[in-house]
Amino acid sequence: MQPLRAERGFRAAYGFASSEYQGDLRLRRARALLAEGTAPSTAAAEAGFADQAHLTRWFTRTYGVTPASYRMALMSPVAGVPSASP
Template sequence: MIIEGLALDLAATVLSPDELNEDPAPEWLQRAQELIDDMAAQPGIEVQSIAAEVGVHPVSLARRYRRHYRQSPAAAIRQARADRAAGMMARGSDLASLAADAGYADQSHMTRDFTSIYGLTPARYRALFR
């Protein structure tokens, strides 16, 4: 997902230098944001599937999403997963099952994403609530 997000960001930068004054956010972009929030816990969710769901090309989604939300759609998916995991950790869930419930491939994947976003390992974060 990280590589896909970076590739789409690069393509959007190269392919659309003259479209920087587009405003406001179209309805499909707002729908994409809602889908990311709703579907982030699904394993294997990709920017391509969000783009297909709202009926736009993945590069268009990446370009407009970054412009309006100041992050790539892939980063938004990672953030939504980490936020969901943080909420579950506060309630004391087991880390391995929590990772699966939050949409991660495994606990180590969750630990990497969570640590890069929050600056704490999931275990240390969970210890703050005990």
């Protein structure tokens, strides 16, 4: 009965389940890696997801875009913003 009590305590203290918290931490890590230019498959492995498909399902459900689309949007130049190259 101890794990159930601990889970209830976590939920009471933080407002969500410990598994949701762990998933959020993984998504944050994957998002940071993608922003650095890491490939989605590598980001999935380094963030603790089972595979790239697992990351894609959770990322799309949470953020509304695929990890690859997110990475490409960050890597592409923004229209109207001058580039740093001469």
